Amino acid sequence: MKLNFYTLLLAVCLLFASQAQARPDNPDLLKGANAIVELEETVFTVNSLSKGTTRVKTVITILNEGGKEHAKLYVPHDKLNKVDFLKGTSYDRNGKKIKSLKNSDIKDVSASSADNEVLHNRIMYADLTHSIYPYKVEFEYQTTSSNMLFYPAWVPLGSSKTSVAKATFQVLMPKGVKLRYRESNLPQKVKQEATATHDVYNWEISNLAPIESEPYGPNMLEILPMVRTAPSDFEVQGYKGNMETWESYGKWVSKLNEGRDVLPEATKKKLQTMVAGIDDPMEKIGKVYNYLQSNTRYVSIQLGLGGWQPFEASFVDTKGYGDCKALTNYTQSMLQAVGIPSIYALVNGGSNERAVLTDFPSSQFNHVILCVPMKQDTLWLECTSQFESAGFSGSFTGDRHALLITPEGGKLVKTQTYTAQDNxxxxxxxxxxxxxxxxxxxxxxxxxxxxxxxxxxxxxxxxxxxxxxxxxxxxxxxxxxxxxxxxxxxxxxxxxxxxxxxxxxxxxxxxxxxxxxxxxxxxxxxxxxxxxxxxxxxxxxxxxxxxxxxxxxxxxxxxxxxxxxxxxxxxxxxxxxxxxxxxxxxxxxxxxxxxxxxxxxxxxxxxxxxxxxxxxxxxxxxxxxxxxxxxx
The missing domain is CATH 2.60.120.1130 (Jelly Rolls)
Structure with a gap:
């Protein structure tokens, strides 16, 4: 019975051949799958150090209720990333068109859902969900980015209980511009070619059956086929940088922070009076940290380059709020005012966040904390919390790599580790x-x-x-x-x-x-x-x-x-x-x-x-x- 069932589903999928450019001719693709990616084409074109385009086309057969999320498309955008076009069409089990997206069908909504967020991040959303299975959806869209800090990661098998008949990833680099990439779990390595104007990198993968997770297994990103890409030289809103090493990437971040650590003189004097007569550095840090928690609050502010560049310390001092970058920069400035040196640090925050790929320098961080070197050890400060204990990293930023940002460049270090005896x-x-x-x-x-x-x-x-x-x-x-x-x-x-x-x-x-x-x-x-x-x-x-x-x-x-x-x-x-x-x-x-x-x-x-x-x-x-x- 099982064999006949899968054979029947395969036959239904093959009916879509007139619409699809690839077909699931491997019965294994049906076993355990809620959907089959018949074809996915991703083309990333770097036009210059400061601009690039990404075009994506997908053809997906949705086999049952469990795969219906594939009938929905979400394309994020902001002031530095524009959506050039978005198209979509659905077909029933006989290959007859159900619907083509109209402009009125495409929703453009804010990516923010919290009161303490100020974002330009938005999401274009389209839904081609159908009630009779199986059916097929085709999506195609293109985005243009002027934020070349990020190159795309290609994960053709990005969803559980989904198989892939064929997926391709192509990167076009202008002559003389270097691409860095990291391949993981691929059956075939990159194939390179060249045109008169570009160096071309091609990856292709086919007949990927669903990968089942295992209890107490690694993060799925460790075991899925994947290509990560990153620039060597890049530019964001006039700030040029290089990312070939952690040191060079840290220099770019340091450049963004230059001149933003100036506090009003009145605040400096207030802080210095607050710690007068205190010799213990830890006690001084505690006083400043309590002042931070009592006088500021966290607001996520992601506006253009503000996603990476902190607001000035004087802004936070006047307004009483800031995001992780601004509050960390403010705390660093206050500690400097009382004679305590500290270091701005990038980290991947979250209790289940993926580990940093130390051998692939790139923008892998989502949070900023403050590192305070002490004589005996290192103190880490979470500057966005109004109630956290000074020096406690916990499950949010503990036991992982952080990138220290200094004028001399970036340096990877480990944050505090908590042992079984600690917890x-x-x-x-x-x-x-x-x-x-x-x-x-x-x-x-x-x-x-x-x-x-x-x-x-x-x-x-x-x-x-x-x-x-x-x-x-x-x-x-x-x-x-x-x-x-x-x-x-x-x-x-x-x-x-x-x-x-x-x-x-x-x-x-x-x-x-x-x-x-x-x-x-x-x-x-x-x-x-x-x-x-x-x-x-x-x-x-x-x-x-x-x-x-x-x-x-x-x-x-x-x-x-x-x-x-x-x-x-x-x-x-x-x-x-x-x-x-x-x-x-x-x-x-x-x-x-x-x-x-x-x-x-x-x-x-x-x-x-x-x-x-x-x-x-x-x-x-x-x-x-x-x-x-x-x-x-």
């Missing part, structure tokens, strides 16, 4: 149980490092009632009432949140006749298990490191005797370690559990070992003690 959740709970299996619990938990971030955020962004609702959603106890709660935030380079809970527990134990079954792990049971997918293709990647320590002390009701206690458990692997122990003394049950998980990359062959470890943790977390009621 701690330490909990102590006391539980008093009654004869019905209900109980009352007092719980105190300390969260540090990355593990404090969720609680820090709810403290600053939620009302007490919203915090209560959040706790009900996130406390992992089957049935309870939250009697009271309190949070306390302690700032520092390793910030922490203390949480106190008073809980009324319902059916905390299971009653069966004269027996009482107690699962001692009250709040931190391993709840999900990865699938053992058989032979694995990709590396095993763990992106978080943390330590959880739980101590739970139960006071059992009178009249019960221990009948069964599980043995102490201990596991140690490359991925992490686990140990749990239970002690029973009279009516007191003391349960101690420690789980430590490491981050890292591991060979595909060790994945079953990780699954086995997690299974063992899951089983150990579910172990029970059995108590039997004494016979009167």
């Amino acid at each position: 701690l959740q330490s909990r102590v709970a006391t539980v008093k149980l009654d004869e019905t299996g209900n109980g009352v619990a007092q719980v105190q938990t300390r969260y540090t490092g990355v593990q404090h971030e969720d609680h820090r955020d709810i403290l600053h962004h939620m009302s007490p009632e919203e915090q209560r609702k959040w706790l009900y959603r996130n406390i992992e106890i089957p049935a309870f009432d939250l009697k009271s709660f309190a949070f306390d935030l302690k700032k520092g380079r390793m910030p922490e949140v203390s949480e106190k809970l008073e809980l009324s527990l319902r059916q905390c134990v299971t009653m069966s006749g004269k027996r009482m079954f107690l699962t001692p792990n009250l709040m931190n049971r391993w709840s999900t298990l990865p699938q053992n997918t058989g032979k694995r293709q990709w590396e095993v990647v763990r992106t978080t490191a943390y330590t959880d320590v739980d101590t739970v002390v139960y006071e059992m009701p009178a009249g019960y005797t221990l009948e069964f206690k599980p043995n102490d458990t201990s596991y140690t692997t490359a991925f992490g370690s686990y140990k749990a122990s239970v002690q029973v003394k009279g009516r007191e049950v003391r349960y101690v559990r420690t789980l430590q998980m490491h981050k890292g990359r591991f060979d595909p062959e060790v994945y079953p070992t990780m699954v086995e470890f997690m299974n063992n943790v899951y089983k150990a977390d579910m172990q029970q003690l059995v108590f039997v009621k004494n016979v009167q």
Whole structure:
């Protein structure tokens, strides 16, 4: 049946041959696919150091509901990137035209959805969604850019459950202008040719079946076929630069920042008075950072060259707002005024952002932070937050490469790394149980490092009632009432949140006749298990490191005797370690559990070992003690 089904779908797709310039003649393209890119042509033409055009044509067969997003086209544009034209046509399963886009069908909307954004970024949007499958869409558009800081990346298999029959990428460079490129996971390398006016680079790929992700696999950008391109020499709004090395790229950014660090004299004097008599550099930095947080707010401002060039420090001082570039430049200027040197730094911000390709200098960053070299180590300042601790990078900018911007050029360095010991959740709970299996619990938990971030955020962004609702959603106890709660935030380079809970527990134990079954792990049971997918293709990647320590002390009701206690458990692997122990003394049950998980990359062959470890943790977390009621 499956073979016939795929054959039928293939036959339907072949009906589109009169409209398409390529056809899915490989049955494997249908397996697991919601859509087939029959043809994609991308042509990037560099006209000069300051201007280029990109033309894209796609022909896509949409097989089912899961592929309907391919019937929608989004083309971003701004003051430096213009949309020259946009066309689109759809065809039904018999090749009959359904619709051609009219100008009125193409929407032009703002890319901004937040109150704290001032952007010229917009999106042209077209929708050729049809309700009867399969059907085909053709899109063609061209953009012209005067921002040659960015050359395109070609990712022909950019969506999951999508296959590609044929895709081509062509780059035309004027004679004497150098193209830099980086190929990844391609079956065929570039083919070069030349015309009288241009050097031409051609890439082609065909018969790409969908790539299935694997649990704990690498970022998809690591395994997809891809070509990244970048300029050597470039120009943006009169600012010429070179990107062949990180050093030269950093010089261009430094040039953008020149002369923008001048503070009003009154502000300089105010800052110098603020730190008068303070010798400790860290204390001085804290004073300036508190001043920044108390007197400014973050507004994303992306207007023309402003996407890369900060507003002057005097602007931020007067207006009280700025984007990451402006606020970082302002903080750097204030620290300089009190005798603390610092360095403007580009970074890729975000908890799941891709790593910087260190061997391919290019514009890979989306955020700016401040680096403050100290005698013992380096302090990193996030200048856009009104509540972050000075020197804490956390999951947003920690443990990744940043590009330091100096007059001498750019230099790649690593930001603060947070270990499993840094990211701690330490909990102590006391539980008093009654004869019905209900109980009352007092719980105190300390969260540090990355593990404090969720609680820090709810403290600053939620009302007490919203915090209560959040706790009900996130406390992992089957049935309870939250009697009271309190949070306390302690700032520092390793910030922490203390949480106190008073809980009324319902059916905390299971009653069966004269027996009482107690699962001692009250709040931190391993709840999900990865699938053992058989032979694995990709590396095993763990992106978080943390330590959880739980101590739970139960006071059992009178009249019960221990009948069964599980043995102490201990596991140690490359991925992490686990140990749990239970002690029973009279009516007191003391349960101690420690789980430590490491981050890292591991060979595909060790994945079953990780699954086995997690299974063992899951089983150990579910172990029970059995108590039997004494016979009167």
